[in-house]
Amino acid sequence: MDAVTSAPARIILICSGKGGVGKTTLTANLGIALARLGSRTAVLDADFGLRNLDLLLGLENRIVYTAQEVLAGTCRLEQALVKHKQEPNLSLLPAGNPRMLEWLTPEDMKRIVALLAERSDFVLIDCPAGIEDGFKNAAAAAQEAIVITTPEVSAVRDADRVIGLLNIQGVQPVQLVLNRVRPRMMANQEMLAVSDVTDILALPLLGLVVEDEQVIVSTNRGEPLTLNGTGSPAAKAYLNVARRLQGESVPLIDPSKEREGLRAKIKRIISTKIF
Amino acid sequence: MSLLDFINRLLGRQAQPSASTARERLQLVLAHDRSDLNPELLDQMRREILEVVQRYVEIDLEGCDVSLETEDRVTALLANLPIKGARRLDPPSPADGEPMAPTSSAPPQDDPPGREGTLSQLREIANSSSAPIPAWVHPDPE
Numbered sequence: 001m002d003a004v005t006s007a008p009a010r011i012i013l014i015c016s017g018k019g020g021v022g023k024t025t026l027t028a029n030l031g032i033a034l035a036r037l038g039s040r041t042a043v044l045d046a047d048f049g050l051r052n053l054d055l056l057l058g059l060e061n062r063i064v065y066t067a068q069e070v071l072a073g074t075c076r077l078e079q080a081l082v083k084h085k086q087e088p089n090l091s092l093l094p095a096g097n098p099r100m101l102e103w104l105t106p107e108d109m110k111r112i113v114a115l116l117a118e119r120s121d122f123v124l125i126d127c128p129a130g131i132e133d134g135f136k137n138a139a140a141a142a143q144e145a146i147v148i149t150t151p152e153v154s155a156v157r158d159a160d161r162v163i164g165l166l167n168i169q170g171v172q173p174v175q176l177v178l179n180r181v182r183p184r185m186m187a188n189q190e191m192l193a194v195s196d197v198t199d200i201l202a203l204p205l206l207g208l209v210v211e212d213e214q215v216i217v218s219t220n221r222g223e224p225l226t227l228n229g230t231g232s233p234a235a236k237a238y239l240n241v242a243r244r245l246q247g248e249s250v251p252l253i254d255p256s257k258e259r260e261g262l263r264a265k266i267k268r269i270i271s272t273k274i275f
Numbered sequence: 276m277s278l279l280d281f282i283n284r285l286l287g288r289q290a291q292p293s294a295s296t297a298r299e300r301l302q303l304v305l306a307h308d309r310s311d312l313n314p315e316l317l318d319q320m321r322r323e324i325l326e327v328v329q330r331y332v333e334i335d336l337e338g339c340d341v342s343l344e345t346e347d348r349v350t351a352l353l354a355n356l357p358i359k360g361a362r363r364l365d366p367p368s369p370a371d372g373e374p375m376a377p378t379s380s381a382p383p384q385d386d387p388p389g390r391e392g393t394l395s396q397l398r399e400i401a402n403s404s405s406a407p408i409p410a411w412v413h414p415d416p417e
Contacts, residue, residue, distance in 0.1 A: 189293075200302065
């Protein structure tokens with residue numbers, strides 16, 4: 001069943017535990033960025049109850065079939081895959097639709113991911129929120145994972161649960177993307193520091209994405225930020241994540257130190273340990 | 276201590292930046308999450324650990340600290356139990372020439388005055404695990 005191509009595809013689960021921290025936005029932007037960098041990329045929306053990846057990619061009107069029809073033999077994979085117009089290296093496959101009669105099993109997910117892997121360099125699986133069956137199905141098919149979280153206690157706690165489950169499943173490596181970072185709040189020590197989150201979760205940091213209004217604008221349009229250059233800070237961050245995934249060494253800069261204002265400087269000085 | 280803490284202390288304020296509060300709360304809740312122990316079970320384990328230790332040595336109940344700590348995703352149970360003195364009850368030490376105490380129910384002979392309250396609590400704990408155990412966190416000597 002597991003067909004291996006000359007260069008095996010990397011199958012990456014994108015998960016967070018908590019909802020609304022940016023899984024789908026990361027999947028969409030990373031998918032576009034990897035495709036633009038020349039990798040054949042497939043994104044699988046594993047959240048069939050509440051699927052949204054199609055909407056963020058602007059492909060919601062082009063979905064005809066889902067993984068379910070492919071598995072049932074009703075259609076071929078090529079028919080179900082939705083190719084992105086501007087980035088033909090990227091295709092989307094929804095796992096199912098909300099009206100599905102039978103839920104997919106972990107075995108189904110493995111089969112569909114294996115099919116995608118045959119024709120891709122990267123398979124990104126957009127995991128549903130939570131740690132129930134949807135997560136377990138998606139995780140069953142993954143080799144490695146990106147855990148995305150925000151510097152908030154609830155998101156970090158949920159991420160920790162997910163990391164524990166990924167460890168049990170043997171998913172390796174697991175890397176961290178810290179999303180919605182507010183540099184000024186961090187500099188003022190009113191937000192968990194980057195090192196706090198990486199220390200607590202004990203994961204290598206793959207990317208830092210600052211809070212960026214452009215993310216909302218881009219989702220309104222259905223055009224991921226990475227599609228149109230790297231104008232905004234978040235677009236730059238997503239592109240850097242893609243480059244790091246491809247093995248390039250791109251330095252990580254702590255935004256709370258990079259753009260430190262006078263107030264933050266004073267605050268840092270008075271927070272310096274004196275004894 | 277940072278300069279800010281120092282200034283705050285001088286001014287009699289106690290302002291802590293919320294990031295450090297978040298970090299502390301997270302570390303505590305994650306230690307519990309990861310060990311799969313709810314606070315109730317942890318408390319029960321604490322009491323039982325103290326019970327066992329108290330059979331052998333006399334410990335300072337107010338200075339006791341049993342907690343879970345996590346570093347690099349490894350959780351450890353840390354117990355800091357200051358010892359006031361040996362109990363000399365169980366096991367009996369023949370060198371002292373004392374009669375063999377068959378169980379830990381025999382009261383120690385050399386109770387200094389003023390510790391009765393705590394000691395009777397200790398004995399209660401040591402003797403019967405089924406009896407309700409006094410709240411060790413806030414021992415309330417008469």
